[in-house]
Amino acid sequence: MLDELVKNLVLVKQDFAKNYVGSAHIQEVIPASVSKQFPIGAHHLAMLHDFAQKNPIYFNSFEQEIAGILCTVYEGDINEYWLNSIKHGSSCQPFYPTWIMSAYVMASIAKKLGYKELVDIGSGDGRIAFCGKILGLISHSIEIDDVLVELQERISKATNQNFNPKCKDALDFDYSQLQLTHPLFFIGGLAQMGGDILATNIIDKINAISNLSHNTGIVFAGTYSKKQLSSNLDNGGWSSLIEKYNLNIVDTVSLPTVWTFDQTIETPYIFTKFN
Ligand SMILES: C[S@@+](CC[C@H](N)C(=O)[O-])C[C@H]1O[C@@H](n2cnc3c(N)ncnc32)[C@H](O)[C@@H]1O
Helix, strand or coil: HHHHHHHHHHHHHHHHHHHHHCCEEEEEEEECCEEEEEECCHHHHHHHHHHHCCCCCCCEEEEEEEEEEEEEEEEECCCHHHHHHCCCCCCCCCCCCCCEEEEEHHHHHHHCCCCEEEEEECCCCCCCHHHHHHHHEEEEEEEHHHHHHHHHHHHHHHCCCCCCCCCCCCCCCCCCHHCCEEEEEECCCCCCHHHHHHHHHHHHHHHHHCCCCCHHHHEEEECCCCCCCCCCHHHHHHHHEEEEEHHHHHHHHHEEEEEHCCCCCCCCEEEEEEE
């Protein structure tokens, strides 16, 4: 079911990006209703729309048929948030969001794999943690930028979904206080742009908590874009770190993100677990 949904989401994104004539800074699409191409619970779909509607980064929305599917297009602007997010000394990656539908797919995979907790490291406006919460996982949302955390708190209140926003530098945070049992960590940054620093730090911290690593998974956002000046794009640029820490790759799923909107390739998310 998820494979089909991913295939259709990518088709819709490609068709939308090819024909988009608007001028919004960012834009994304959520199907307007449940269909055989998008077989998700009506209640969950309504909550994804709720997240977009209650999120002030979007200033406009309209319905449009895309690749034969009626969708809602959300248009927005993240300039101000982006600028704030780069002001911090230990920022490992500026704010760019994953598409809300992509966040929902990844949280669904986390659930299918049996994880109990979802920890989004560098969570931006909190969409991955939000999706984990609506799917019944315990979510933790770690973000360094106070303006983004205020935004998360506002969305959390307006949607009535507490996905636990925390204004913390992920490099300093003590993860043992979360009392995790079976967590999946999402690393919010490309390896070549500072995500590797974030990932190395988190892995060392997980290894330092007794009995946690064997129950833990990590998801890396990768890239296959030649624009990233890297000689090694295997596993989206994460190969050397995966080898160094002897992680097992469980799944790779390529999904639309704001930063790949004008590219013909999507963002690969690599699901791994400790050996
Ligand atoms: C590319 S965005 C990803 C946002 C979100 N995870 C998503 O996929 O939509 C990366 C986020 O990581 C945050 N960040 C960067 N360095 C951080 C750090 N050391 N601790 C916590 N958050 C950090 C940035 O402020 C930014 O919001």
